[in-house]
Amino acid sequence: MNTGNWSIRAKIIALVTVPLAALLALWIFTTTLTIGPALNLLATRTLLDEVGKPGESMVAELQRERRLALVYLAGRGDLPALTEQRNRTDAAVDTFRQRAASDDLRDTAGGRLRTHLDQLFTSLDLLPTGRGFIDRREMDQSGALGLYSGVIDGAFRVFDITSDLEDDELTREARAVTALGRAREVLGQSDALLAGAFAAGKFGGGEHAQLVQIIGAHRYLYAAALPALPDAERVGYQRMVEGEAFTQLRALEDRVIAQGQDGQPVPVTATAWQSAYEPAVRQLRDFELSTSDALADRATPVAVGVLLRLALAGLLGLAAIALSLLISLRVGRSLIRRLTGLRENAMDLADRRLPAVVGRLRRGEEVDVAAESPPLEYGSDEIGQVGRAFTEAQRTAVQAAVDEATLRRGFNDVFLNIARRSQALLHRQLALLDKMERRSNDPDELEDLFRVDHLATRMRRHAEDLVILAGAAPGRGWRNPVNAIDVIRGAVSEVEDYARVSVVKMEPAAIAGRAVGDVIHLLAELIENATSFSPPETRVLITGLSVPNGYAIEIEDRGLGMPADAIGEANRKLSRPPDFDPANSARLGLFVVAQLGARHGMRIQLRASPYGGVTAVVLVPPDLIAPAPEPAALTAGPADGSGSPRVRRARTLPLGDSAPRRSLEAAPRPVLVPAPAASPAEPIEPTEVRPAAGFRSRSEPASSVPALGADGLPRRVRQASLAPQLRSEAPGHTTVEDIDPVPAPRTPDQARATMAALQSGTARGRREADSAPPARGTAVPPPGSVVRPGTTVDAEPKGDA
Known part of the structure; x- marks a missing residue:
């Protein structure tokens, strides 16, 4: 492919369009099928193993500790049992911290996830302070319930972030699983509140109304999460809630709602509540974990498909880049070679040849304009035309330097001629002043002559300035x-x-x-x-x-x-x-x-x-x-x-x-x-x-x-x-x-x-002259005397001799 005679426009279009088209194609592929979604989907299993499961275990231990804390605050709790549960909670918290701080998770987690993890760690750091208040009974049951529920809520905010997957269907299912976990947490709050009421033998002020709200909330959450579950999981959930444990639990909740009152004993027994609550919660937890595992398993094939599409797009983009690189090299090499030659000629003129010409002209040497500005040949296209234009430009520049040097030399000669004439006139003027000074006997006239003489001396120096400007020597020696x-x-x-x-x-x-x-x-x-x-x-x-x-x-x-x-x-x-x-x-x-x-x-x-x-x-x-x-x-x-x-x-x-x-x-x-x-x-x-x-x-x-x-x-x-x-x-x-x-x-x-x-x-x-008026002037100190700086001499004679 001969590109020597292409127009500059065609070369620029070929040089820019092909790489731009390849880059545009790559941009389209990378914006639609990026590696980010694929990596995030592949990281679903990592998030589940490093955050989801350890976090769920920590939440479960916190819920148990919350229940024992409320029983203890009701006055019938066992402090050693509470202390033992706290140890189990601390172990779960330490495990969660270690898994969440791992390098694999830090590389996978985004900025939002790291922020919520830091907030959760902060609330966990404050937990020992709340435990101290509980041990000293300086916190009531409502405050203890809020303390533990706040920490657990922070954990669920972390779970919400991990549910944001790059696939819409998987994201909907993950959020449904998280909603089931929140519903189980609300159910746990009702268990803790009832445990305190059982220990106290009655509902405290406002506890029945709070329990009714909690029961209504967890029933709503379960109902809202059910439609988002996959068909298989939704069938399994329906079968689970229709079982004996959930049926008994719902019946007990209905009796508490209908018959319970503040200040009155709980209308159900603790044994009946626990026999229904424990199996139901255990089934709900197992259902959530199995659903999360299934979700992580489904995310892997989706991520692999994304990676395959991205690889295909990368291969196509690589081929486009290779083609554009080949064309750009062919065109660019021709442009670079000729433009570099043109640039070197321009820089050589500006940095070496033109200053050398100016220096030779200042030294008075003759300069051949044609020899100092040889023609440049760069083909017949636009670059060649630029080369010919530059040839004319350098010839004009050299000619201008010659003309300027000639003009400067002429000005110097004019300055020198004027200065020499002025010097000659000033020398004659000074000689004439000398004769006039010798002929004059009038002090006032001598004083004026001296001043004119001094002005002429200064004028001589200024005339010498012109000689120096012209580059010649002043002449005095x-x-x-x-x-x-x-x-x-x-x-x-x-x-x-x-x-x-x-x-x-x-x-x-x-x-x-x-x-x-x-x-x-x-x-x-x-x-x-x-x-x-x-x-x-x-x-x-x-x-x-x-x-x-x-x-x-x-x-x-x-x-x-x-x-x-x-x-x-x-x-x-x-x-x-x-x-x-x-x-x-x-x-x-x-x-x-x-x-x-x-x-x-x-x-x-x-x-x-x-x-x-x-x-x-x-x-x-x-x-x-x-x-x-x-x-x-x-x-x-x-x-x-x-x-x-x-x-x-x-x-x-x-x-x-x-x-x-x-x-x-x-x-x-x-x-x-x-x-x-x-x-x-x-x-x-x-x-x-x-x-x-x-x-x-x-x-x-x-x-x-x-x-x-x-x-x-x-x-x-x-x-x-x-x-x-x-x-x-x-x-x-x-x-x-x-x-x-x-x-x-x-x-x-x-x-x-x-x-x-x-x-x-x-x-x-x-x-x-005693009869004549005294002449004005300056008195002369006697020869050999001195006058200190700052003193003055009388301008008039002091008297006759």
Whole structure:
């Protein structure tokens, strides 16, 4: 059978219909001729032997004990005889418990039977308590009758469950036998009641009426059970009740009903009653047992017939299953083989080939679309058509990847072109600002120029972000290692709220020149993030420590903080930089930091700060760490106190107490570098010059005595006091001719002379401007002095010199 050209519909119908038809046929057979009814019928003999007969013996002993108990309560009973009967009852109960708890019965019995057995066992457990009341005569005859009758009734509820057979006719006969047993139990109740009356010599209050009801009940039960008996059993029952014993018993019952009265003696003698009652009850019990045996014998052939029909149905079902299995295998094998090939091709495209194509495109390699999407041949049916459609789909996917890579490359080129142009303009702008700063003598104008210069520095960093997004290097680089403190200073100078940044401690170290620009950019992003997400009155603390794995820089803020899951997500992105997602541009800084860290093997980790903010830890690897250069001897320098790129724009650049000072004694807390001169200050007597706190090395000023402007004040020289490694040489930058030659290191006397000249020029400028209103600005602390965090400097001059 060639199924290669079947339609997919035909294959599905063949694959589903045949097994379904076989299963449907099996379901019909199993619902009509199940193995359950057959097993239940076969278990009829087990139920009779394990429950019926032991239970009937237990009921008989309970009935005898009940009669003796009522005689005892009437005051004429013999306690030893009652005790002996109780022993026989207990033995019958133990036998019943053992047979009912057997594994065979538990496997056969259903849930209802187990439930009623448990209830019967519970009532039997309470029987000793009732016996105690009887022994102490704390229970009357009516209570004793109810006690034993309740236990016996529980046994008959168990018998009722065993009568529910799977064959309707057998069930009717079994229920009739159970009804005969109930009738005999009611007859036993009348015997017990009369035994108490015989012992008492008369009927108690209400006992005659109760006896009449009991006699009427057992006569009704016998009459109701008779029609359900099989013909042979019904004839036998009629012959039995027409015998001498039943005739005498019925006559005695009629006399008791007609002549008996409460408070009067029983109208029949005990001897006459027992001579009629005992034979009748014995015949009834024998009749019930023989009828039960006959019923169990008839159930076995019925169960065998059910099993035969079930076996036949099973064989037919097995044949149908075998046929359906054969057809399903033939059809399914063809489908599975071709669909598996199609699936493997699809998974290979999704898991291997398409990612490999994307990776090659990202590396700039050329990709042949036709070679990467070969055609798939799976025949001419629907699966073959799906294969051809998938061929087109994979060709479209590969082509889309190529187009996307081309588009991404174009966007990167656009970003890079825009960023390079912006960088060039910013470099020219910074050079122009330098010239304007050198030409200006107005403090307010200088202050504005400094602010514009600072904004341009920040704009340069944002332009570098575009370069990083485009996958290129920002372009800033140094040939020689740079002190870590100067790198921190350069990063702080590119932050808007630089005045809130304090360097707590910086251990000596230097960053390799090839990584200085990227480290400055990375730290600037983290510092700006810390200042942006912390209250304006708090400080951002920076610490640098040498560790076995390199050099660790910690940036801690006391701001809003981040949830634990957000910190974890950010750390995952920092450890494995993702591709830039334009839809998530709010996290641009995180992407830039991750890319810069991955470029140089730096590890960046965020963690919750104990102060409520976030601590960023940057671990610079050992291959980027060099010994710290020896700090140069510091003399009086320009008033702006610059020492890192653009840092002179900062009015107060906080630095830590770990920076080298002339005195080896560490300061107790972070200090601030003096701000740029913005307005004249009162003359201050020259003091000994100390290096500004936090600076590890500085270049010397252009000359021993700074060049003076028209107003007699020293002229600012761009990057004159900046570390040599950090000096920028951007296009359009000031040439060497614009800057005074760098002198040799000065002696303390030369530094003192320089500061004296600076103060003299300041005093002369105040005297010349005494008639003019004071310029607004910020007073400059004397060189070498420090300003503690939290203090302010008067914005207006305090007076004339």
